[in-house]
Amino acid sequence: MVMDRQQADWQAHCQGLLQQIGCREATWLKDWRHQHLEQALALSFPNRRHEIWRYTDMTAWRSADLSLSLPLEALRAYQNTIHKETVLAQLLKMPSVYRAVFYNGHLQQTHTQDLPSQAIISNWTTLLQQNPELVQDICTRLQYKESAQLFKSLNYALMQDGLLIYLPKGVQLKQPIVMVSLHKVGEKSTAPTLSCNQHWIYLEEGAKAVVWQVSIGLDAQNNIAYYHNVATDIQLARGAQLTHYQLQSHTQQAQHLSMQRVELQRDSQLEQHSIALGGRLARQEDQIILQGEGAQACVSGLTVTMGCQQVDHDLNIQHIAPHTTSKTTCKAIAAQRSKSVFKGGIHICPHAHGTQAHLQNTNLLLDPTAEINTKPELNIENNDVQCSHGAVVGSVDQEAKHYLQSRGLSKQEAYRLLVNAFAKDRLQAIHHPSIYSVTEQMTLDKLTRIAELNLS
Amino acid sequence: MLEIRDLTVAIDGESTPILKGLNLSINSGKVHAIMGPNGSGKSTLSHVLAGHTGYSVLQGSIQFMGQDLLVLAPEERAILGIFLAFQYPVAIPGINNMYFLKEACNRIRQGRHEKSLDAVDFLAQVRTHLKQIGLDESFLKRSLNDGFSGGEKKSNEILQMLMLQPKLAILDETDSGLDIDALQAISKVINQQRTPQRSWLLVTHYQRLLSYIQPDYVHILYKGRIVKTGDHNLALRLEKEGYGWLQAEATHTVEGHD
Ligand SMILES: Nc1ncnc2c1ncn2[C@@H]1O[C@H](COP(=O)(O)OP(=O)(O)O)[C@@H](O)[C@H]1O
Ligand SMILES: [Mg+2]
Numbered sequence: 001m002v003m004d005r006q007q008a009d010w011q012a013h014c015q016g017l018l019q020q021i022g023c024r025e026a027t028w029l030k031d032w033r034h035q036h037l038e039q040a041l042a043l044s045f046p047n048r049r050h051e052i053w054r055y056t057d058m059t060a061w062r063s064a065d066l067s068l069s070l071p072l073e074a075l076r077a078y079q080n081t082i083h084k085e086t087v088l089a090q091l092l093k094m095p096s097v098y099r100a101v102f103y104n105g106h107l108q109q110t111h112t113q114d115l116p117s118q119a120i121i122s123n124w125t126t127l128l129q130q131n132p133e134l135v136q137d138i139c140t141r142l143q144y145k146e147s148a149q150l151f152k153s154l155n156y157a158l159m160q161d162g163l164l165i166y167l168p169k170g171v172q173l174k175q176p177i178v179m180v181s182l183h184k185v186g187e188k189s190t191a192p193t194l195s196c197n198q199h200w201i202y203l204e205e206g207a208k209a210v211v212w213q214v215s216i217g218l219d220a221q222n223n224i225a226y227y228h229n230v231a232t233d234i235q236l237a238r239g240a241q242l243t244h245y246q247l248q249s250h251t252q253q254a255q256h257l258s259m260q261r262v263e264l265q266r267d268s269q270l271e272q273h274s275i276a277l278g279g280r281l282a283r284q285e286d287q288i289i290l291q292g293e294g295a296q297a298c299v300s301g302l303t304v305t306m307g308c309q310q311v312d313h314d315l316n317i318q319h320i321a322p323h324t325t326s327k328t329t330c331k332a333i334a335a336q337r338s339k340s341v342f343k344g345g346i347h348i349c350p351h352a353h354g355t356q357a358h359l360q361n362t363n364l365l366l367d368p369t370a371e372i373n374t375k376p377e378l379n380i381e382n383n384d385v386q387c388s389h390g391a392v393v394g395s396v397d398q399e400a401k402h403y404l405q406s407r408g409l410s411k412q413e414a415y416r417l418l419v420n421a422f423a424k425d426r427l428q429a430i431h432h433p434s435i436y437s438v439t440e441q442m443t444l445d446k447l448t449r450i451a452e453l454n455l456s
Numbered sequence: 457m458l459e460i461r462d463l464t465v466a467i468d469g470e471s472t473p474i475l476k477g478l479n480l481s482i483n484s485g486k487v488h489a490i491m492g493p494n495g496s497g498k499s500t501l502s503h504v505l506a507g508h509t510g511y512s513v514l515q516g517s518i519q520f521m522g523q524d525l526l527v528l529a530p531e532e533r534a535i536l537g538i539f540l541a542f543q544y545p546v547a548i549p550g551i552n553n554m555y556f557l558k559e560a561c562n563r564i565r566q567g568r569h570e571k572s573l574d575a576v577d578f579l580a581q582v583r584t585h586l587k588q589i590g591l592d593e594s595f596l597k598r599s600l601n602d603g604f605s606g607g608e609k610k611s612n613e614i615l616q617m618l619m620l621q622p623k624l625a626i627l628d629e630t631d632s633g634l635d636i637d638a639l640q641a642i643s644k645v646i647n648q649q650r651t652p653q654r655s656w657l658l659v660t661h662y663q664r665l666l667s668y669i670q671p672d673y674v675h676i677l678y679k680g681r682i683v684k685t686g687d688h689n690l691a692l693r694l695e696k697e698g699y700g701w702l703q704a705e706a707t708h709t710v711e712g713h714d
Contacts (some may be wrong), residue, residue: 398510403546405530406506406539407560407616408567417559421550 010062011041017158017194020068026128028136032143033157040153055341055373056283056312060255061151066194066227068158069104077186078103085218091180094434098177104184105160105195105228120166121177124198127164138164138200142233145261146287152259155196155231162198162230167207167240176210176245176432183226183250184218192255194227201232203240203268210243212435217251217278225253225280232260236268238292243271245430247439249446250278252307258284266292266321273430275439276303276311277446283312290317290324290352301330302426304446305338305370306453316345319352319385328359331426333419334370335450344389345377353384361391364422366450416451423447457521457655458482458505458624464515465497465504473514474500476680482624485652489666490659491691492677493699498659499543501677502628505657506540507533520624535567537623541613541630543659547601553612554596557582561619585618588648590641606633614642618649625649626657631665643668663695678702 018037025033045062046053081103082088092099098121099111107123115121124135143156163179185193203209215228228250236242242262250256256279262270276282288297303311317326332340344359363372374391396418404414423443430436458481465475474497482488492498504511505518507530518525525533562572573581586593589611601609610630617625627646631639646669650656658671666674666688674691676684676699683702684690 397546400546400548402506402508402510402530403542403548404556404560406508406534406542407556407620408531408534408564409559410531410563411529413559413563417551417556418548421548424550 006062007045010045013066014041014154014157017066017068020070021158021160026132026136029128029139032139036143036153037157039148040150040157043148043150043153046150052314052343055339056281056310058281060225060281061227061257064192064225064227064255066192068160069106069193069195071106071160073186074104074106075108077184078108078182081182081184081218087216088180088182088218090438091178091214094178096175098173098175100163100177100179102161102179102181102197104182104193104226105197107161107163116171116173118168119171119173120164122164123161124164124200125161149259151229151257152231155198155229155259158194158196158229159198159231160196162200164199165201165209165211167203167209169204169237170206171204172206172208173210176212176435178212178214181213181215181228181230182218183216183228183254185222185224185226190224192225192227194229197228197230199230199232201234201242201244203236203242205237206239207237208241210245210432212245212247212432214246214438215248215250215256217249217254220251222251223253225255226251227255229257230259232258234260234262234270236262236264236270236295238266238268240265240268242269243431244273245432245435245439246272246274247442248276248278248282249442250282252278252280252309254279254282256282258282260285261287261289262297263289263291264295264297267294268292269295270297272297272299273426274299274301274313275426275443276301276313277442279309279311281310281312283314285314286316288315288317288326290319290326291321293321294323295321296325297327299326299328299330300426300429301328302423302443303332303340304423304443304450305333305340306335306446306450308337310339310341312341312343314341314343316343317347317357319346319348319355319357322352323354324352325356326358327356328361329426329429330360331362331364331422332372332374333364333366333422333447333450334372335366335453337367337369339371340373342372342374342391343377344375344391345379346387346389347379348381348385348387350381353382355382355385355387357385357387357389359389363391363393364419365393365395366419366454412451412454415454416448419447419451420444457484459519460516461518462516463501463504463513463518465500465511465513468510468512474511474680475504477516478677478681480675480682482655482657484655485650486672487650487656487658487669489671489674489691490657490677491661491674491694496677497680498677499628502540502543502626502657502659505533505624505626506530506538531563531567534620535564539617539620539622539625541610541617541625541627543628545601545609545613547599547604547609549599549602551600552596553598553600554582556600557596557616557619560616564620581619582615585615588618588641588645589614590638591615607635607638610634611638611642614645618645623653624655624657626659628659629661630658631660631662639665640668663691666691676702
């Protein structure tokens with residue numbers, strides 16, 4: 001009966017959240033939201049008895065007394081904050097980029113000067129006014145794509161804002177698009193806020209873009225949580241190329257859930273780099289669908305956890321068409337009592353002959369109290385494939401540490417160098433210089449904090 | 457300079473010793489060669505001198521420049537002037553060779569209360585040494601020993617040695633893996649680096665190295681003990697006769713005691 005009670009509270013709570021959303025929306029959107037809320041509530045809440053949730057406890061999402069982040073509050077807070085944050089200054093200073101900045105889920109500014117005509121970088125709440133049919137069309141297409149998933153349905157029901165990036169045929173952007181998502185708990189708030197974003201990245205035939213998605217939790221000292229649920233839908237048409245850099249540095253209290261789906265058509269290419277540093281519980285679910293012949297996906301990941309953090313990376317790659325390629329290299333570093341979970345699922349369909357799929361997951365466990373769970377899952381349904389996968393969990397190499405110390409480096413310094421060295425190739429895989437330098441700096445800051453713990 | 461007495465060492469956590477009461481003293485400015493069959497404990501001795509934590513000293517003492525070496529951490533020994541060129545240098549992807557060399561150099565200089573080298577001086581010194589050992593500058597841009605050939609690893613150890621200016625240089629089979637040109641270049645550098653203040657412990661299998669670097673003493677390490685000490689002629693005898701005769705002599709000695 002306890003379960004029923006919890007379920008009833010949860011349903012009432014979600015319905016309450018939906019009511020916080022503006023009532024001036026178009027009927028189709030209202031219906032759309034209600035329909036997805038119903039769908040979400042019909043699904044049972046994730047339970048650790050389910051295989052996919054075995055290592056991950058989502059109950060905080062149900063038990064927290066969440067309220068939605070409101071656009072006006074976000075605007076006011078953003079204007080008060082913008083001048084004070086150095087990291088923000090650094091991001092806003094980046095030269096030669098297109099930019100969109102969200103604060104607690106709501107768009108605050110864009111910079112799209114010199115964007116080729118017909119290309120779009122805009123948030124959909126604005127588009128709802130300018131071109132409602134377009135938004136409706138995208139939403140309608142989205143909903144039939146996949147089987148219902150609770151947090152995604154919830155995202156659809158409660159989505160507040162998000163970015164549409166659209167590049168028409170043949171448009172190749174020279175500058176990267178930087179999407180910054182800032183999060184901060186309100187000054188006076190005692191209860192956690194929830195923001196839900198829905199981003200769309202659509203590249204038409206032969207189009208090319210570099211997108212950097214950065215999520216940052218400001219005010220790391222605040223011990224009130226915020227919740228962020230973000231869904232991203234990416235379509236790469238024939239021959240399109242997307243380099244997608246991601247960096248999340250949420251606070252140690254944040255609950256962050258990112259669900260991303262990428263569909264690749266013939267000869268299109270995805271290069272994805274995910275660096276995950278923050279969150280009390282941060283979970284990234286990636287679905288990469290190699291739909292067209294010759295499509296290629298290259299996935300690089302690095303997660304660093306400490307304290308009582310948990311970071312999940314749940315990656316699923318489907319090879320549907322022949323001659324598709326995927327290459328995955330993910331690493332994790334876990335210190336103290338933190339937890340890191342990696343699932344690398346690769347599914348090769350019967351028709352996907354000539355497929356190449358390689359996956360490597362390498363992990364560095366810094367303390368015996370930390371936990372790393374890694375699970376490569378291969379499901380191969382034809383014989384004409386080249387596949388490899390491997391998962392390793394190790395600790396700091398004592399021989400290497402001794403070697404460094406024998407050259408005059410202190411124990412702590414040797415440790416720090418070796419931990420940094422482990423992360424290095426994932427950072428160096430980032431080819432854009434200013435994206436690399438911000439990512440490197442944030443990652444090294446975190447690794448330094450971990451090395452300092454080891455010192456004491 | 458170095459005084460090893462009755463040194464008995466086992467792998468950490470094990471009771472069977474590898475070194476069984478080893479005695480050795482080395483004076484300033486002298487070159488000592490240690491030869492011995494595989495598995496006799498040469499690398500164990502080298503590692504224990506450098507402070508490897510994987511071994512435990514069950515008995516005996518090591519004094520270096522009047523200090524008890526065994527209580528010091530590896531980095532403290534390095535600062536004091538001990539340098540070990542590893543038999544198997546560790547490859548570490550992700551640590552840049554030049555960055556590491558500079559860190560090591562300046563940590564040690566700080567520890568010795570010497571001025572740190574600035575980028576310009578450092579580079580000038582490294583360039584000189586690279587040339588001496590016949591290495592290309594691109595060598596510095598690579599990751600530490602990562603993907604290096606056997607010979608390159610050994611040369612890199614010598615490069616480090618040249619930068620760190622030790623008082624006691626222990627070269628553990630540095631000659632194996634080097635081709636003849638590299639061996640000659642490195643021998644020449646070592647001969648140049650022989651000073652009245654610097655001592656050497658050359659661990660080698662082959663007489664070959666010793667024909668380039670004339671040792672003052674040659675020791676034979678056998679089953680965890682120094683069983684014979686002589687001059688260069690001892691190395692020549694080993695080259696000719698192998699280690700077989702030692703077996704006979706060792707047995708003979710034991711019988712003699714009975
Ligand atoms: N880390 C280790 N673990 C297990 N055995 C070891 C280890 N190091 C050395 N030994 C053993 O100790 C003995 C001496 O080894 P070592 O000092 O390397 O000899 P050498 O350098 O003279 O060839 C050998 O029998 C070797 O197998
Ligand atoms: Mg050896």
